[in-house]
Amino acid sequence: MNTTTKIAVVCALIVGFVARSLFFIVQLQNMMIANAALRNQIESLEQQQNTYRESHSYSDTEYFEAMFTFYYVKPHDQKFGVYNLASDIEGLKWLKPYKEGVFDCSEMSAYLEWYLENEGWHSVIVTGDSPLGSGQHAWLLVETSTDHYMPVEATSLEVVWWENPYFDNYFKYDNRFDTIQEAWTFSKTEFDWWD
Numbered sequence: 364m365n366t367t368t369k370i371a372v373v374c375a376l377i378v379g380f381v382a383r384s385l386f387f388i389v390q391l392q393n394m395m396i397a398n399a400a401l402r403n404q405i406e407s408l409e410q411q412q413n414t415y416r417e418s419h420s421y422s423d424t425e426y427f428e429a430m431f432t433f434y435y436v437k438p439h440d441q442k443f444g445v446y447n448l449a450s451d452i453e454g455l456k457w458l459k460p461y462k463e464g465v466f467d468c469s470e471m472s473a474y475l476e477w478y479l480e481n482e483g484w485h486s487v488i489v490t491g492d493s494p495l496g497s498g499q500h501a502w503l504l505v506e507t508s509t510d511h512y513m514p515v516e517a518t519s520l521e522v523v524w525w526e527n528p529y530f531d532n533y534f535k536y537d538n539r540f541d542t543i544q545e546a547w548t549f550s551k552t553e554f555d556w557w558d
């Protein structure tokens with residue numbers, strides 16, 4: 364290899380090295396630009412998230428949907444029959460004691476409504492003057508044949524039978540709640556048996 368050729372080779376190597384270095388510098392710059400853009404995007408998303416958190420308050424509907432999504436897990440078939448109902452209630456006992464204002468007729472009714480619904484009984488919570496004339500009360504009406512209901516006393520876990528002298532009074536009430544959502548909308552503290 365003569366001198367001229369050697370110089371040409373060295374020059375070619377130098378040019379190649381410089382070109383490659385320039386390529387890496389450009390690539391590095393591009394990466395840095397992309398990185399900065401990504402960081403800006405993350406910051407912007409974080410700001411959006413913070414703004415959403417600060418400004419967003421859940422509506423009752425959203426809260427209900429989240430809270431009660433799995434509250435009712437009903438069997439496919441509805442149960443009927445007064446004696447079947449009595450049989451399903453028989454043997455149930457309250458493990459939590461009755462406590463006025465904490466776990467009383469309204470919480471017990473709400474709990475029993477939940478239990479019976481999930482056992483296949485269409486049940487509604489009703490409230491009003493006590494059928495026995497002793498102040499305010501809550502109890503259940505359970506559909507035992509189509510559009511016919513039997514009263515159930517949640518506090519004593521008993522069906523109220525036809526011969527009960529106050530039987531008719533059990534169908535006189537002020538409020539009727541088909542679901543816990545309805546009851547909870549009416550009062551946040553009366554029917555919250557889980558709290």
Ligand SMILES: [Ca+2]
Pocket residue numbers: 476480485486487488540541542543
């Ligand atoms: Ca119900």
